[in-house]
Amino acid sequence: MSDQLQEALDILRDSGVRITPQRHAVLEFLIQSEKHPTADDIYKALESKFPNMSVATVYNNLRVFREIGLVRELTYGDSSSRFDCNTSDHYHIICDQCGKIVDFHYPRLDEVESIAEQITGFDISRHRMEVYGVCEDCKDLAKASH
Numbered sequence: 001m002s003d004q005l006q007e008a009l010d011i012l013r014d015s016g017v018r019i020t021p022q023r024h025a026v027l028e029f030l031i032q033s034e035k036h037p038t039a040d041d042i043y044k045a046l047e048s049k050f051p052n053m054s055v056a057t058v059y060n061n062l063r064v065f066r067e068i069g070l071v072r073e074l075t076y077g078d079s080s081s082r083f084d085c086n087t088s089d090h091y092h093i094i095c096d097q098c099g100k101i102v103d104f105h106y107p108r109l110d111e112v113e114s115i116a117e118q119i120t121g122f123d124i125s126r127h128r129m130e131v132y133g134v135c136e137d138c139k140d141l142a143k144a145s146h
């Protein structure tokens, strides 16, 4: 078992959340996956193991994880939310072709927040920055098809 999974299970236990086999599996999948899966991705990956599980169950588990701060929900307008169990500060780069989301680390852009506050008078709660492009896999695919 990975340290991150063990730590996450401890946090669940400390929060008084019951650890069901499904909950354990959803958490394990999230931690292993670096792809920021949707609830549907998680459901598809686990449905053969848990035939009684529904997408709604997966959502419920993710909501519990989000409420205790184990995962972050990334929303993209009308499309499905993605879930990220890397809750440290990081930014995302997103592939225009396959939609893959990759973490990258860059010093927090705190300046943006103070400048926005000065200009607009808002109380700033957070900011979000995303970078877009074409990932290496998609570039290789494009090359292979030529």
Ligand SMILES: [Zn+2]
Pocket (backbone or CB within 6 Å): 095, 096, 097, 098, 099, 100, 134, 135, 136, 137, 138
């Ligand atoms: Zn791609």
Ligand SMILES: [Zn+2]
Pocket (backbone or CB within 6 Å): 036, 084, 086, 090, 091, 092, 102, 103
């Ligand atoms: Zn991330």
